[in-house]
Amino acid sequence: MTAERTVPFRAPYASDPATSRGRRVAEAESATRSCFQRDRDRIVHSGAFRKLEYKTQVFVYHEGDYYRTRLTHSLEVAQIARSISRTLGLNEDLAEAVALAHDLGHTPFGHAGETALNACMAPYGGFSHNDQTLRILTHLERRYADFDGLNLCWETLEGVVKHNGPLLPTAPGTELPATIRAYRDVWDLELHTQPGAEAQVAALADDIAYNNHDVDDGLRAGLFTVDEVAEIPLVRPFVEQVRARYPGLERSRLIHETVRRMIGAMVEDLVAETRRRLDAVRPGSAAEVRGADRAVVAFSPAMAEAQLPLRGFLKQRMYRHYKVNREMSKCKRVVADLFGLFLAEPECLPTPWQDQLAALGGRDDMAVRARLVADYIAGMTDRYALAEHTRLFDMDAKT
Template sequence: MPGEARLAPYACHPAHSRGRLVREDESPTRSCYQRDRDRIVHSGAFRKLKYKTQVFVYHEGDYYRTRLTHSLEVAQIARSISRVLGLNEDLAEAVALAHDFGHTPFGHAGEDALNACMEPYGGFSHNDQTLRVLTRLEHRYAEFDGLNLTWETLEGVVKHNGPLLPLNDGKHLPVTIDAFRSVWDLELDTNPCAEAQVAALADDIAYNNHDIDDGLRAGLFSIEEVAELPMVGPIVRQVCDRYPGLERGRLIHETVRRMINAMVDDLLTETRRRLAEVRPGSAAEVRAAPEAVVAFSDPMLADQRPLRAFLRQRMYRHYKVNREMSKCKRVVRSLFDLFMAETNCLPTQWQQELKATGGEGNPLVRARLVADYIAGMTDRFALAEYGRLFDMDAKI
């Protein structure tokens, strides 16, 4: 494939892919990872991200980021980093674009509410749900459920934040990931490939910086307040010294873009140092390394801690955000309770699925199906469904 010769030895090479669970003839014009990316972009789950919350519920303003715009930003950062390191850009992009597929409506508040509802039935996590979407819930192809992605893309999505099952550790795994092990071993006790490691840290870079951007523009805190943070302050002063009297919107953007550059540069420097130390000769050696090869430096990690603490206190726990999230949790809980008690209120196709899987007489199966239905909702669909079910004046 074009460009494969430019890949580093430790990158994931399409020619060495472990293939797909259901065997298919590969494309003559696209590598297997390009094809994965394209399937992800054309999926229904990808389109739904447009109306799923990042921090602000979709109706609070068109400017704020959604899961879709966040995923695109993560993919852009991941591609840029992968290009410099000689990694497979297409695989990194595929992991970045799919990593949030399992998120519920209303962001982490919705996930917390659904997890609480599902606690007696095995719990709920967005990472586990992402694997369900990619391997079961997308119904597009004639020969299989899911998207039939390559082993490397599935491994990268499931393990992008690191190993899930350290050796000799019998901790409980999320239900779908645990069940999938018997179908296809994703080697949960090893590091992910370098491309997935890049996607994970690109996610950190994107949400830390863009949450600052959204929080500033929403008026939850001021530029003067974030300038007190160790990483942000020097950059704000650089911008102000170079552009005295710069208009506030441009000041915010200039600060955020320089912060992204600083984090990317630090990641590249530290990753090159680790690669030189480990000297992996293949993607397998990256997986077997004693620690991740893609990482931030210790000083950068130290600078990020007060930044995350600030965002947690001043943005994620801001009373205005809390009020919205409180309402959203009630929506999720109410929908779950109603559908569990009255399955005849589910849409016809979901009732048919419930009957086909024996969920009518099995609470575990029924709860997982209800969770699948709710998790697949967008913010606006969940609000509309709540209105249809609980507002006597709403149209059915």
């Protein structure tokens, strides 16, 4: 019996490692860890996870050392997901694994990099970070002798791919992203169903983390003031609480005390609404959660509505701030320049990538070549992409 089986409280609708659907390539079980603990550990030790340290959340890495990166964001999501899962009696290890993996497919420079790479890849099936995450987990991580990827459990892969809900084409004529579509044909992740409860928790933990921590980073960057963000109904009572209790509190502490209260309120709302939904549905298993007609993990309608003005404020005052726009404009050009050069001149790729292209027989197949170039660029950190751009486009730079 592993340590996982000694957990004193587990809801009947939680994912049980003892009944996992297993791994695509069979492996002996660990004597000391459950299969979901093992998945979490493989994600943490992966190369793609380490690279998140120098991948943009909102601010490019050289803007400052104290802003969130994809790595710190993923750790914060995992902490929130684990805490919520413990309260609800879910499998904390699975929720943590999904949370830690959910952003692995992001390009350098965040959503700006993804937008640029998707435009470059439009003739070749497009690019999405969620699809790239699955590609990393099942193909691009090459560490193990017996398989490509990390050979994660069905529940972990399903949770990563579907953490935002059932994954189906959204309009007539649209298709699923290439990797997800191809993987569905070899191992069915039941894309039409709801994700497991742990993945649902991870998705909303992501919302909680980025809404609140983007407020923190935006304030610290001077993109808006405490008084300005306090005009938002969701934020106002917490600013007033802190100011009333701690008159004259220094600004950095005021920001932290406000943000942590907001996180607490959102977590408590999510737990209360989820319990209400669970009481209504009364699922007896993880399979019944997947078969429900809607998510069982959710914010209350009031909290979901209250977040909209905050998101609108952040979109206008932070994500579209002219200073951020200028940086992101430069970043998009970096990605487009790199893609165009490598697609036209694959002999400029590093030798290991040229070897992969030759093994795929893709030097004369533009779709194969484009996907490999996209893999190379998507795997770059911000600073590596900037350095690679300098090496290739600055005549005075050393190659």
